[in-house]
Amino acid sequence: MAAIHAASFPPRERWGEDAMRLQLELPGAFGLIDARGGFVLARVAADEAEILSIAVMPKARRVGLGRTLLTAAIAEARARGAAAVFLEVAAANAAARALYAQAGFREVGTRPNYYPGGAAALVLRAAL
Numbered sequence: 001m002a003a004i005h006a007a008s009f010p011p012r013e014r015w016g017e018d019a020m021r022l023q024l025e026l027p028g029a030f031g032l033i034d035a036r037g038g039f040v041l042a043r044v045a046a047d048e049a050e051i052l053s054i055a056v057m058p059k060a061r062r063v064g065l066g067r068t069l070l071t072a073a074i075a076e077a078r079a080r081g082a083a084a085v086f087l088e089v090a091a092a093n094a095a096a097r098a099l100y101a102q103a104g105f106r107e108v109g110t111r112p113n114y115y116p117g118g119a120a121a122l123v124l125r126a127a128l
């Protein structure tokens with residue numbers, strides 16, 4: 001997961017193996033990995049879920065892996081009792097925003113200065 005993350009995000013936003021392990025140890029957290037080169041990390045707390053990270057290796061993109069992983073994470077969150085899923089995405093991340101819009105996510109807020117470079121995040125929500 002750390003290797004896929006490193007290939008998918010700028011250096012200052014990368015999560016190494018320790019960061020991945022810490023995320024997976026959070027109560028309610030789960031990760032799904034696809035051997036073709038993608039993962040999704042999510043967490044369920046009470047009836048809300050959060051997509052913590054999703055990434056696909058550059059060479060494996062645009063063949064449906066991201067959509068498959070997102071769909072599987074949403075199904076797992078629903079099975080664990082979530083009624084809604086939240087996530088943050090950079091306004092400039094057109095690929096991720098298109099993926100989320102297709103999956104039924106809608107903008108519900110913004111978080112200024114969210115990313116290390118100072119960019120704002122959009123907060124998206126999908127009802128399950």
Ligand SMILES: CC(C)(COP(=O)(O)OP(=O)(O)OC[C@H]1O[C@@H](n2cnc3c(N)ncnc32)[C@H](O)[C@@H]1OP(=O)(O)O)[C@@H](O)C(=O)NCCC(=O)NCCS
Binds near residue numbers: 008093
């Ligand atoms: C976002 C990401 C996970 C998408 O993974 P992917 O496997 O390429 O996505 P899919 O092939 O399943 O595409 C699903 C839909 O997303 C949208 N999409 C994906 N990549 C896109 C791109 N480069 N430009 C525009 N739309 C895109 C399309 O609507 C696509 O559907 P379509 O192929 O039928 O047009 C991938 O680009 C990635 O890892 N990016 C870097 C990490 C990142 O930004 N993660 C999200 C952080 S919030």
